[in-house]
Amino acid sequence: MSEAPKKRPAAANMRTLTDDIIDGFDLNDIKCRSCSGYGNCGYKQYFLHPSGVGVISICMMTRKKLQCERDGIEFDLSMI
Numbered sequence: 001m002s003e004a005p006k007k008r009p010a011a012a013n014m015r016t017l018t019d020d021i022i023d024g025f026d027l028n029d030i031k032c033r034s035c036s037g038y039g040n041c042g043y044k045q046y047f048l049h050p051s052g053v054g055v056i057s058i059c060m061m062t063r064k065k066l067q068c069e070r071d072g073i074e075f076d077l078s079m080i
Helices: 060-071
Strands: 044-048 055-059
Touching: 055 060
Parallel strands: none
Antiparallel strands: 044 055
C-alpha cells in the first residue's frame, strides 16, 4: 500500500499573537464574541496563542474601536 500524503499542520499558515496585535488591551476585551451569530462577519482573525496552547480569535473591529476610543479618533469602518 502507498502511504497517505502527509498533511501540513493547520497552524502553519497562522500568525502568532504578538504584543503589537494586542496593543495593550486585555484579550477578553478584543476576542471574538460572534456578533453576527455565526462568527462569519469578516472581522474575525485567528492567531496562535504565544504559549502554543491553542488558537485565539480576535475581533479586529472591536480592536479598532477600542484603539480609536483610546486615541480620541472617530471610528470609521474604512480604517480596518
